[in-house]
Amino acid sequence: MSKAEATIEVRSNGHTLSLPIVAFQGSPSTLCKGCGHNSITSRLIDVAKAVGLNPYTTVKLSGIGCSSKTPAYFLNYSHGFNALHGRMPSVATGALLANHRLTIIGISGDGDTANIGLGQFKHACRRNLPILYIVENNGCYGLTKGQFSATADLHARLRRASGEENPAAPFDLCLEAIVGGASFVARSFAGDKKQLDSLLKAALAHKGLAFLDIISPCVTFNDFPESTKSWTWGREHNEPLQEIGFVPRLPEIEVEQQAGQLTKVQLHDGSTITLRALREDHHDVRSRASAMDLILSSQERNEFLTGLLYVAPEKPDFLDTLGMTDTPLAHLPDEALRPSPEALADAMEAF
């Protein structure tokens, strides 16, 4: 292996660092062999290397569940936080408030986000919190042995116990994200390497809440052919909306527009997503109404559409509204924290 292959270059505080591959890798996975989450972890590692994501300034946060173990499995050089069940979004919010220069990757599961954490998820969307928010969606609670989550199929049957039927229809998390106010909403499949790579790259370049609902089969509790969260069903029914390309901010590269077929969306950092419509070529990814209509109609047709559903790169994110000083609050010097004795005297005047 040549030296060039053994290190990855990343930008950090205006200089370039060469980091070993190990900086991007993580601990060995303790998840089941064949778990979709492991595939997603591989994609995260590959994408982080490909885009030169700086591990030092990236943090990985999660809630509780199989999915929420993921932060331990990639980016060794990044701080990680396995928080509380369903409450990763508030911890991510706090971390971002303390240091807005951090890149935050939040990883959650369907139980974590659609059940106990639905409130925090929706409020993160409402605030358009600038993080990458991934749901590894397998429609069940793996760690507690297969109970239904709020994304489980209606009439699905439990693998364990006496095969009880799920009486409630699932939440569609992409729909919830769009309604909630997220500015980048996509669905993908753990087995679709190419699409997932492009979506992850674009999501990392997005400024605002980038939500990825990734169907990630649970091989232990929910991988039977009729399950919409199984490998088989996912492979057979995956209907990519677009062929997605991601073009990093490299001025010398120009992508030609092909009339009526190619949509280009420029992201905040100057990078571009290119979307070549494969289906639903009337769908406008910049329209919430169009995206919601597409999701609802595909639900009616029992279709599994993947791809970028909605994006609003220009929408202000949460940090834009706060007027914080450029120095991260965590690094403000003492004199910026404690006002002068005169200020205290001024406050006391009112008493």
Added chain:
Amino acid sequence: MTTSVQSQPEMGGVADARGSVNDLAIRVGTVNGSGSQSANLVLVRALFAMGIPCAAKNVFPSNIEGLPTWFHIRACEKGYIGNHPDPQVLVCMNEQTAADDVSQLCSGGVCIYRDDFKEGIGGLRDDVRFVPVPFAKLVGEAYPPDKSDPGYREKLRKVINMVYVGVVAGGTGIEMDAVRAAIRQQFPGRKAKAAEINIAAAEAGYAWVMENLPEGLPYRVERMDGTAGKILVEGNQAAALGAVFGGATVLSWYPITPSSSLAEYAEAYLKKYRTNPDGTRNFTVVQAEDELAAIGMGVGAGWAGARSITATSGPGISLMAEFVGLAYFAEIPVVIVDVQRMGPSTGLPTRTSQGDILAMHTLGHGDGRHIVLIPASPAECFAMTAEALDLAAEFQTPVFVATDLDLGMNLWMSDPFEYPEKPIRRGKVLDAEALEAHIQEFGSFGRYRDVDGDGVCYRTLPGTEHPLAAYFTRGTGHNEKSGYSERPEDWRANLDRLTRKLESARASLPKPVIEADPDAHVGLIAYGSSHWAAVEARDLLREQGIPTGYCRLRALPIDNTLGPGFVEKYDRVYVVDQNRDGQVNSLLRMTLVGGLDARLISVTHSNGTPIAAADIAGPITNWERSFHHDGSLTTPSQPPSEPRSDGPVVSTE
């Protein structure tokens, strides 16, 4: 054995029908939303300006508008600023509550009331003097109708309150110059026109008294010098300033009475004092969607290096419990100010209590104990909130500040706040350079390795540019390197270190304040807002021949020297709690060794009202009367008095 006794009004400290000078309790009964707050503040500020120590309480039920509300003012030359339940002067502006209000006047008291009540109240008691005042007529003359002003009627409704200010001032000797100054302070700048209208209304009331009640009331005030160098302030304002001057950078909160004003004051002060000349802010404030998110943001911010703080009340800390447990175990700094109200559940949201004290100390699940700072005054609310931010950073742990509605939302005479001279403390945080040096010195970096032996480990913040800086924060069992571990020895070693850390912290906490009368056989322990009642109660007890030693607790975990340093010196030690079960009494019993716990007797008060001196002195006097000097009971088979259901409780076991 448990018994209870009624408080003893004869020891109440405020003079009765014989009259008094500079010992005055006024109660104003109005309708919520009627704009009486300005008038009430003017009264108390005028008394303060005359140099008479004073305090005031808003007593309000949980509603927005239209229901009864009261304002209690106490002015006392002896400096007593604790609650005094029975007023000498009552102003009845709300007919709905008039009869009940009159029933609470002290014997010989004076009731000033609207002469346009549908039913006269003058015959309700024969030991009270009734003074009907033509408020509507007087305000109409002072503030004539103005057809060009569409808001006239609404303003009139508010201005009428200033008439009773004038009436009370004329009757008790409050100087009108002080009243006028207080009104101008209340209506500054662009509200100057309103100030003049209100001054006219107060003067109308004053003139009416001079004409109709020239002899005035038997309860008089005179200018003195008891407020020089002091301020009048709410505890929540003080704690808010404490957050600002303590260097808080992230305030995340969710509205809940009685803590909301703390966060609102803090936001206003932060905007004013922590905004850069270019308009950018050295802080951020987020109103979260609930308390779960408020503390989650606080924990996330503390983890990433901010000085984070949240304010809440009892039901809020319940929702925060899991996060607080995680923050304790994962060792993340965050400050929680709990402005306690009466629980359980929603309880009495606008009534005071010290009912969360044990919950704060032990919040979470499994093993965990938290630092709790317990201020007794606005000055301490300020200092301790600032200190809490340092302690949280220094010991990498949640720190509570335990105030209550009485302290937080009421107006107290206080010492001015002292500018924090000690530098801001950040605790053991390693940047990339320091981390490198640390690794050189100790061979490696382990997030949870106790290299100094004080239980406090070093941490790096997210964003630190060093290959060995990163670690994984988790609520699961972990080893020194923060790696996942369920090994019994790792778990136990971590718990032991956390215990060691708490011991290190204990030495840094505010010490109990101890004062003792000579020849005292009896000790008294109180904390927080009970302090003011305790100070007054000690004087009452002294008059009864019961000198006391007094210890005011200011922090949990309890100081290790409390047993030999205080409890050991007394035959009996009364522990005052504003909660039913004597929570701090229980904690002391768990803490004291060598049989000292047997000396403790619980004095509790838990009906939603702020504790008063009589609530402490009354039961202690009763109990002490049943003891011989050798400590034996005079009537061992009998409780000292008949139990009552609504009085303060003395309990022994």
